[in-house]
Amino acid sequence: xxxxxxxxxxxxxxxxxxxxxxxxxxxxxxxxxxxxxxxxxxxxxxxxxxxxxxxxxxxxxxxxxxxxxxxxxxxxxxxxxxxxxxxxxxxxxxxxxxxxxxxxxxxxxxxxxxxxxxxxxxxxxxxxxxxxxxxxxxxxxxxxxxxxxxxxxxxxxxxxxxxxxxxxxxxxxxxxxxxxxxxxxxxxxxxxxxxxxxxxxxxxxxxxxxxxxxxxxxxxxxxxxxxxxxxxxxxxxxxxxxxxxxxxxxxxxxxxxxxxxxxxxxxxxxxxxxxxxxxxxxxxxxxxxxxxxxxxxxxxxxxx
Amino acid sequence: xxxxxxxxxxxxxxxxxxxxxxxxxxxxxxxxxxxxxxxxxxxxxxxxxxxxxxxxxxxxxxxxxxxxxxxxxxxxxxxxxxxxxxxxxxxxxxxxxxxxxxxxxxxxxxxxxxxxxxxxxxxxxxxxxxxxxxxxxxxxxxxxxxxxxxxxxxxxxxxxxxxxxxxxxxxxxxxxxxxxxxxxxxxxxxxxxxxxxxxxxxxxxxxxxxxxxxxxxxxxxxxxxxxxxxxxxxxxxxxxxxxxxxxxxxxxxxxxxxxxxxxxxxxxxxxxxxxxxxxxxxxxxxxxxxxxxxxxxxxxxxxx
Numbered sequence: 001x002x003x004x005x006x007x008x009x010x011x012x013x014x015x016x017x018x019x020x021x022x023x024x025x026x027x028x029x030x031x032x033x034x035x036x037x038x039x040x041x042x043x044x045x046x047x048x049x050x051x052x053x054x055x056x057x058x059x060x061x062x063x064x065x066x067x068x069x070x071x072x073x074x075x076x077x078x079x080x081x082x083x084x085x086x087x088x089x090x091x092x093x094x095x096x097x098x099x100x101x102x103x104x105x106x107x108x109x110x111x112x113x114x115x116x117x118x119x120x121x122x123x124x125x126x127x128x129x130x131x132x133x134x135x136x137x138x139x140x141x142x143x144x145x146x147x148x149x150x151x152x153x154x155x156x157x158x159x160x161x162x163x164x165x166x167x168x169x170x171x172x173x174x175x176x177x178x179x180x181x182x183x184x185x186x187x188x189x190x191x192x193x194x195x196x197x198x199x200x201x202x203x204x205x206x207x208x209x210x211x212x213x214x215x216x217x218x219x220x221x222x223x224x225x226x227x228x229x230x231x232x233x234x235x236x237x238x239x240x241x242x243x244x245x246x247x248x249x250x251x252x253x254x255x256x257x258x259x260x261x262x263x264x265x266x267x268x269x270x271x272x273x274x275x276x277x278x279x280x281x282x283x284x285x286x287x288x289x290x291x292x293x294x295x296x297x298x299x300x301x302x303x304x
Numbered sequence: 305x306x307x308x309x310x311x312x313x314x315x316x317x318x319x320x321x322x323x324x325x326x327x328x329x330x331x332x333x334x335x336x337x338x339x340x341x342x343x344x345x346x347x348x349x350x351x352x353x354x355x356x357x358x359x360x361x362x363x364x365x366x367x368x369x370x371x372x373x374x375x376x377x378x379x380x381x382x383x384x385x386x387x388x389x390x391x392x393x394x395x396x397x398x399x400x401x402x403x404x405x406x407x408x409x410x411x412x413x414x415x416x417x418x419x420x421x422x423x424x425x426x427x428x429x430x431x432x433x434x435x436x437x438x439x440x441x442x443x444x445x446x447x448x449x450x451x452x453x454x455x456x457x458x459x460x461x462x463x464x465x466x467x468x469x470x471x472x473x474x475x476x477x478x479x480x481x482x483x484x485x486x487x488x489x490x491x492x493x494x495x496x497x498x499x500x501x502x503x504x505x506x507x508x509x510x511x512x513x514x515x516x517x518x519x520x521x522x523x524x525x526x527x528x529x530x531x532x533x534x535x536x537x538x539x540x541x542x543x544x545x546x547x548x549x550x551x552x553x554x555x556x557x558x559x560x561x562x563x564x565x566x567x568x569x570x571x572x573x574x575x576x577x578x579x580x581x582x583x584x585x586x587x588x589x590x591x592x593x594x595x596x597x598x599x600x601x602x603x604x605x606x607x608x
Contacts, residue, residue, distance in 0.1 A: 002604045012606055118521055119575065139454040147521050150443040150454040152475040152484065153572040157520055160576075171456040176488050180456065182601040183483035216461055217422055217451050268457040271423065272464075290605055294598070297486040300306045301594055302316055 004165045004187035009064045011035035017192030018068020020044040022203050025053045029060030030200035030279035038065040047078035054086045071096025084108050098128040117145025122158040132165040134190055140170030141193045141230050141267035159185030173269035175289025193267040198279040206255035208276045210240040216271035231264040308469045308491035313368045315339035321496030322372020324348040326507050329357045333364030334504035334583035342369040351382035358390045375400025388412050402432040421449025426462040436469040438494055444474030445497045445534050445571035463489030477573035479593025497571040502583040510559035512580045514544040520575035535568040
């Protein structure tokens with residue numbers, strides 16, 4: 001029994017990472033409907049738009065879903081007010097001090113997770129009272145910590161350092177990654193990039209096809225002051241757009257016609273994203289693959 | 305049954321990574337005696353010193369061990385001649401074109417592995433005829449590829465791209481890492497940093513204690529032209545030396561009195577290295593932990 005899943009009320013230990021403009025109601029609801037935990041990525045929305053997205057998600061699913069809130073955002077207080085008003089049961093905070101909102105959210109009965117990029121930040125989140133830590137390695141897409149610690153290194157060390165459940169994030173895209181994360185001591189995984197290519201994701205079809213073309217080396221880190229951002233390399237995107245325009249002009253046209261069209265965020269696991277599929281297929285295949293890999297781990301591990 | 309282990313003639317799927325001045329005969333022999341595959345790290349040696357180290361290792365173990373050779377080194381031809389004269393059965397090449405030596409080594413019946421830091425480099429190694437690819441992520445210590453792809457991302461993608469066995473390297477330090485690597489599709493792991501703290505390693509006791517003090521964020525990447533190097537942060541080392549000098553003056557004295565005293569190479573997994581132990585204890589604990597984690601993976605993976 002996976003206690004983390006039981007506590008939150010989900011079937012599978014797979015969380016949709018909070019992604020601005022990508023994690024909209026249709027994708028979050030699709031992940032929850034498929035047995036995972038959808039998270040609405042609120043960082044590009046004001047409070048009214050978040051409330052609208054929550055209402056839309058509730059029309060699309062009767063399963064639990066949550067909201068990701070970037071603590072450092074100027075409009076964070078308004079977003080926090082909305083999740084409390086709307087009685088959202090799970091919130092993942094990121095990009096900022098976990099001490100600011102955790103107590104208030106928990107007093108309201110909300111299950112709070114916080115994204116941490118180092119052992120020290122994970123310990124700080126636990127001290128702030130979070131229910132779970134999302135240990136996110138630097139291979140992840142979008143905003144990522146400046147310390148550039150990988151998921152494989154981070155997860156076991158965070159697991160040793162905190163008592164709360166640990167969710168592994170960054171570099172996970174299939175059942176092998178899920179099984180590996182559980183081996184490292186995580187209770188669940190959070191995925192972003194793999195879900196960008198989901199049919200239910202509202203980002204343009206063109207961006208999804210560009211993501212499918214990307215290799216692991218095409219998702220590069222742009223180092224900024226307090227945070228870094230991992231995005232598809234500009235030169236690669238230009239080439240990919242040209243190829244799309246030549247071979248699939250209809251798809252190329254969608255590039256500027258959808259929410260998130262300005263986004264290039266993607267993790268190194270982009271190289272493992274090989275087709276656009278329904279969300280349920282991504283999750284089902286992942287669970288099946290994780291189950292299938294267990295006997296292989298055992299057979300490759302010699303007896304003592 | 306682990307076919308890779310059977311083919312090479314080792315008991316456990318654990319390889320000592322090639323490390324200049326650290327991977328000397330006593331450590332390589334200790335890893336092989338404990339059931340793994342010791343590799344002599346030849347990059348700082350001339351041919352005569354390599355021949356001497358091979359003779360010494362043969363006095364210390366009757367098990368199979370191998371040699372790591374950096375292809376790009378000026379003295380590589382001399383080192384290659386020695387491994388052939390000495391009838392070494394396993395060679396791991398790194399840092400350079402796998403096409404240069406692979407055929408010649410294989411014609412001599414040697415099992416050849418090549419270290420690759422991207423999917424493309426792994427495919428190139430397979431095309432050059434290697435028997436196995438060592439997929440090394442950028443969290444690893446010492447020399448590492450400039451592309452900075454993490455092990456968690458690299459291993460499954462390399463596994464999909466090549467038919468030869470894949471060894472996972474970078475960021476692995478215990479049984480959880482071993483189980484995770486097998487979940488990702490690797491047949492074995494290569495570890496460097498965790499073995500630096502082995503009692504049999506000839507590096508100074510002081511450096512081992514400094515490594516034990518290090519957190520995951522203390523092993524930083526120094527970016528150079530064709531390759532990067534991951535080493536313990538200079539400021540951290542200075543502080544650690546001061547602490548040693550204050551609390552353990554006898555250990556501090558060993559810093560300049562051993563082979564490899566000028567080395568600071570270490571991977572991000574340094575934070576998981578918590579004490580100086582015999583090599584056999586490192587390997588035995590790792591195998592036991594990997595076995596112990598299997599039922600936990602299963603219990604945390606909900607049924608379909």
